[in-house]
Amino acid sequence: xxxxxxxxxxxxxxxxxxxxxxxxxxxxxxxxxxxxxxxxxxxxxxxxxxxxxxxxxxxxxxxxxxxxxxxxxxxxxxxxxxxxxxxxxxxxxxxxxxxxxxxxxxxxxxxxxxxxxxxxxxxxxxxxxxxxxxxxxxxxxxxxxxxxxxxxxxxxxxxxxxxxxxxxxxxxxxxxxxxxxxxxxxxxxxxxxxxxxxxxxxxxxxxxxxxxxxxxxxxxxxxxxxxxxxxxxxxxxxxxxxxxxxxxxxxxxxxxxxxxxxxxxxxxxxxxxxxxxxxxxxxxxxxxxxxxxxxxxxxxxxxxxxxxxxxxxxxxxxxxxxxxxxxxxxxxxxxxxxxxxxxxxxxxxxxxxxxxxxxxxxxxxxxxxxxxxxxxxxxxxxxxxxxxxxxxxxxxxxxxxxxxxxxxxxxxxxxxxxxxxxxxxxxxxxxxxxxxxxxxxxxxxxxxxxxxxxxxxxxxxxxxxxxxxxxxxxxxxxxxxxxxxxxxxxxxxxxxxxxxxxxxxxxxxxxxxxxxxxxxxxxxxxxxxxxxxxxxxxxxxxxxxxxxxxxxxxxxxxxxxxxxxxxxxxxxxxxxxxxxxxxxxxxxxxxxxxxxxxxxxxxxxxxxxxxxxxxxxxxxxxxxxxxxxxxxxxxxxxxxxxxxxx
Numbered sequence: 001x002x003x004x005x006x007x008x009x010x011x012x013x014x015x016x017x018x019x020x021x022x023x024x025x026x027x028x029x030x031x032x033x034x035x036x037x038x039x040x041x042x043x044x045x046x047x048x049x050x051x052x053x054x055x056x057x058x059x060x061x062x063x064x065x066x067x068x069x070x071x072x073x074x075x076x077x078x079x080x081x082x083x084x085x086x087x088x089x090x091x092x093x094x095x096x097x098x099x100x101x102x103x104x105x106x107x108x109x110x111x112x113x114x115x116x117x118x119x120x121x122x123x124x125x126x127x128x129x130x131x132x133x134x135x136x137x138x139x140x141x142x143x144x145x146x147x148x149x150x151x152x153x154x155x156x157x158x159x160x161x162x163x164x165x166x167x168x169x170x171x172x173x174x175x176x177x178x179x180x181x182x183x184x185x186x187x188x189x190x191x192x193x194x195x196x197x198x199x200x201x202x203x204x205x206x207x208x209x210x211x212x213x214x215x216x217x218x219x220x221x222x223x224x225x226x227x228x229x230x231x232x233x234x235x236x237x238x239x240x241x242x243x244x245x246x247x248x249x250x251x252x253x254x255x256x257x258x259x260x261x262x263x264x265x266x267x268x269x270x271x272x273x274x275x276x277x278x279x280x281x282x283x284x285x286x287x288x289x290x291x292x293x294x295x296x297x298x299x300x301x302x303x304x305x306x307x308x309x310x311x312x313x314x315x316x317x318x319x320x321x322x323x324x325x326x327x328x329x330x331x332x333x334x335x336x337x338x339x340x341x342x343x344x345x346x347x348x349x350x351x352x353x354x355x356x357x358x359x360x361x362x363x364x365x366x367x368x369x370x371x372x373x374x375x376x377x378x379x380x381x382x383x384x385x386x387x388x389x390x391x392x393x394x395x396x397x398x399x400x401x402x403x404x405x406x407x408x409x410x411x412x413x414x415x416x417x418x419x420x421x422x423x424x425x426x427x428x429x430x431x432x433x434x435x436x437x438x439x440x441x442x443x444x445x446x447x448x449x450x451x452x453x454x455x456x457x458x459x460x461x462x463x464x465x466x467x468x469x470x471x472x473x474x475x476x477x478x479x480x481x482x483x484x485x486x487x488x489x490x491x492x493x494x495x496x497x498x499x500x501x502x503x504x505x506x507x508x509x510x511x512x513x514x515x516x517x518x519x520x521x522x523x524x525x526x527x528x529x530x531x532x533x534x535x536x537x538x539x540x541x542x543x544x545x546x547x548x549x550x551x552x553x554x555x556x557x558x559x560x561x562x563x564x565x566x567x568x569x570x571x572x573x574x575x576x577x578x579x580x581x582x583x584x585x586x587x588x589x590x591x592x593x594x595x596x597x598x599x600x601x602x603x604x605x606x607x608x609x610x611x612x613x614x615x616x617x618x619x620x621x622x623x624x625x626x627x628x629x630x631x632x633x634x635x636x637x638x639x640x641x642x643x644x645x646x
């Protein structure tokens with residue numbers, strides 16, 4: 001064996017020993033290998049293990065479990081309970097959070113932008129426009145000798161005196177003749193405010209600017225000032241030569257001219273400036289209000305507070321004020337579709353559970369928990385399930401009012417032994433929904449809801465129904481909700497967008513976790529009809545509505561490849577609940593495979609679902625289904641009553 005081979009073998013053995021020793025038990029907290037603890041590879045593996053196994057057995061964790069199904073929905077924790085205080089608003093926000101804020105408060109940003117545009121346009125509309133006229137004079141020194149030295153000396157002298165001439169423009173020596181010449185109704189002081197004179201550095205030019213509301217008047221004043229200054233310099237201010245001419249000459253190099261657009265107010269500057277200022281103010285106000293806003297506004301806010309899943313998103317619907325049972329009044333609307341999605345999530349949430357008792361509550365009043373409980377119960381019953389809706393709000397009951405049933409006697413009367421459940425449990429609707437109203441309002445609701453009689457009521461209802469929905473009181477208002485939550489398999493927390501305070505939401509979750517209850521899911525109600533939180537329900541009404549007569553005719557006379565085979569000769573069980581008969585296409589000969597589709601496909605009852613297994617093909621070329629009844633969950637042989645274990 002060569003030296004290099006021995007070195008490689010030793011390296012592989014050392015690596016294998018290191019990996020073996022690093023596979024420490026769960027109870028150990030440090031790597032047991034001989035490698036230093038700050039080794040990058042060892043430290044990275046330790047970090048990965050801590051991410052998977054590092055949860056302390058004593059650390060508070062909310063385990064959401066329903067029946068035999070247990071889900072470790074990670075709750076955002078603090079040091080005392082299974083929730084977390086959300087990070088300060090604005091801390092750790094990324095670009096998507098800012099975009100979400102602006103989308104949510106687009107109306108505020110738009111209003112601020114429009115206000116800025118108006119603020120920039122109002123001065124343009126109200127202020128009197130001002131025009132400016134410009135003229136320019138050239139100062140030179142007249143010399144009899146034509147030598148170069150004389151010219152240089154004269155130019156230097158002109159540069160020295162030109163600044164003095166600029167100051168003279170605003171004096172009465174120049175302006176009095178202008179007022180007299182043009183007949184202006186003004187004074188020297190007032191006219192001086194409208195006249196400006198300047199000299200560029202190192203030049204012998206005098207720039208004169210006159211402002212006036214009339215552009216023609218501004219031109220006349222500028223021209224008159226140019227003439228008056230020339231006469232004052234040549235006749236009164238500078239000495240004359242021997243021939244009687246002045247040694248200083250002022251020549252007009254630019255006649256008085258006025259620009260077409262006014263210099264004040266400038267619409268091209270004020271309006272864009274107002275737009276930009278309004279936009280920036282709107283964005284700033286939107287972000288500040290979001291940072292200091294303590295209300296739950298969206299599903300994203302819920303996810304920042306807890307990792308309990310959001311299982312329902314109910315849009316804001318104005319029709320609720322007229323009829324709280326929107327799933328019955330608007331069966332194919334977006335709100336009904338949202339409740340169907342909630343039903344689906346709730347069914348999957350309780351897969352494998354034999355005791356499906358859910359308490360629906362909210363942090364505070366007015367968040368739609370009772371409406372959610374009633375509509376969810378109706379939707380569950382429409383799917384073929386037996387549902388019991390129990391009004392556990394013994395202080396402000398709403399179930400009897402919403403369902404339109406008699407509420408004089410109910411749960412409170414059952415708990416005190418005055419009546420039996422069968423006496424006050426009232427069937428509702430055409431499906432398997434039964435409602436148990438609250439009954440008389442007792443003086444001690446918490447004691448009644450926490451009694452053994454309540455356990456017996458829930459046990460009996462759980463035996464007879466697939467789902468038991470408890471309309472519990474608000475969590476933070478009274479302790480009744482916490483008592484009811486401990487008796488349910490899961491709690492559905494209802495939170496109203498733009499209504500629930502974040503602190504109230506976290507405190508309500510803490511309240512249930514403190515007593516050992518399980519928060520199974522969150523339902524966010526009163527969401528805006530449009531937006532990222534309800535992107536799936538916008539076309540629910542068009543997609544879920546019944547087909548029109550034209551659509552039915554089009555479906556009945558569709559292409560031949562859509563026709564189904566004739567199964568009218570198949571004889572299934574008499575009570576299978578499935579109609580297999582189809583209509584033969586009028587144009588198809590007897591025995592043809594081109595057969596029309598049935599006019600409707602009946603939906604079998606959940607209790608009569610059959611398992612269709614393919615049999616060998618017969619002489620017609622089609623396969624006959626063989627049906628076998630599937631037992632329901634908890635069913636027993638014979639005609640015995642199904643038993644459901646808790």
